[in-house]
Amino acid sequence: MKILYILFLLINLSICDDQPSVNIVYKNVTLDLTLGSENTDEKVVPKKPDQEDVPTGFNKYVIYGTQRGYYFNVSDVVYNGETLKLGEEKVTQDYVYDVYTYWSNGRLLVFCFRYDYGNYRSKYKYYKLDNNEWKLVEGDDYQPDGYGKLTGNGLAGLLKKTETDNAPAPGPTEETKKDTETNTRTVVIIGSVVGGVLVVLLLGFLAFYLLKK
Numbered sequence: 158m159k160i161l162y163i164l165f166l167l168i169n170l171s172i173c174d175d176q177p178s179v180n181i182v183y184k185n186v187t188l189d190l191t192l193g194s195e196n197t198d199e200k201v202v203p204k205k206p207d208q209e210d211v212p213t214g215f216n217k218y219v220i221y222g223t224q225r226g227y228y229f230n231v232s233d234v235v236y237n238g239e240t241l242k243l244g245e246e247k248v249t250q251d252y253v254y255d256v257y258t259y260w261s262n263g264r265l266l267v268f269c270f271r272y273d274y275g276n277y278r279s280k281y282k283y284y285k286l287d288n289n290e291w292k293l294v295e296g297d298d299y300q301p302d303g304y305g306k307l308t309g310n311g312l313a314g315l316l317k318k319t320e321t322d323n324a325p326a327p328g329p330t331e332e333t334k335k336d337t338e339t340n341t342r343t344v345v346i347i348g349s350v351v352g353g354v355l356v357v358l359l360l361g362f363l364a365f366y367l368l369k370k
Contacts, residue, residue, distance in 0.1 A: 185232045190258060190265050201229065201256075228252045228273055236265055241284075241291050248291065254279060259316055266319045274304060281305040285319045 187200045194202040234241040234248040241248045252273035259267040267285050274280040282305060283294035300311035307315060 181229045182227045183229065185230045188231045188234045188256060190234065190236045190268060191238070192260075192263065228254055231256075231270070234268075243284075243291060243293060248284065250282065259319075261320045261323075264323070266323055267316060278304060279306075281307070283307065283315065285315065286323055287319075288322075 181198065181201050184198070189200050189202045191202070194200070196202055230251045231249055231253050232247075250270045250272055253270050254273065255271040257269040257271070258265060265286070267283060269281055269283045271279045271281055281301070284291050285294055294315060299307050299315045300309075301307055
């Protein structure tokens with residue numbers, strides 16, 4: 158009997174491993190997408206992937222959804238100390254199972270909610286960074302399925318375009334630097350010549366004035 162009891166406890170412990178590392182189930186929480194943030198009972202943060210069914214291209218994400226139906230409600234989304242908004246409205250989402258995020262060079266570019274749709278189905282909602290503003294990905298440009306999920310070329314296209322649109326401006330090339338130095342020297346030479354001519358003219362006028370006087 159004791160052996161059966163111990164086995165029962167072990168089975169329960171193994172099942173509990175699926176649960177979130179902090180108690181956010183069925184709660185309203187802040188989703189903090191700042192790298193290095195810590196989980197609390199009121200906040201959930203990105204973590205490295207440690208489960209299956211990871212969307213291709215996403216390299217850091219929050220994933221808490223399980224077949225047991227755990228979810229949490231996102232009351233606001235924070236990134237680097239700022240609350241993310243669409244226009245004047247905060248980004249929120251109820252009945253969230255998973256949050257997927259995509260980064261480039263330590264910068265958040267895309268995130269996605271997988272949330273409950275009923276009848277054991279999920280829907281997907283994607284947000285992207287566009288000229289330092291967050292926008293909801295809408296329309297059929299990236300080939301979403303009937304539940305909003307992007308896969309394959311559609312998802313790859315979204316990630317690539319967002320990364321390209323938000324790429325830092327390229328620095329000056331060696332050729333550009335040489336051209337700049339040449340132009341600077343040319344301006345200095347021209348300025349020196351013009352300055353010399355003006356000095357000569359001024360001296361000439363001064364001499365003419367003194368002689369005439």
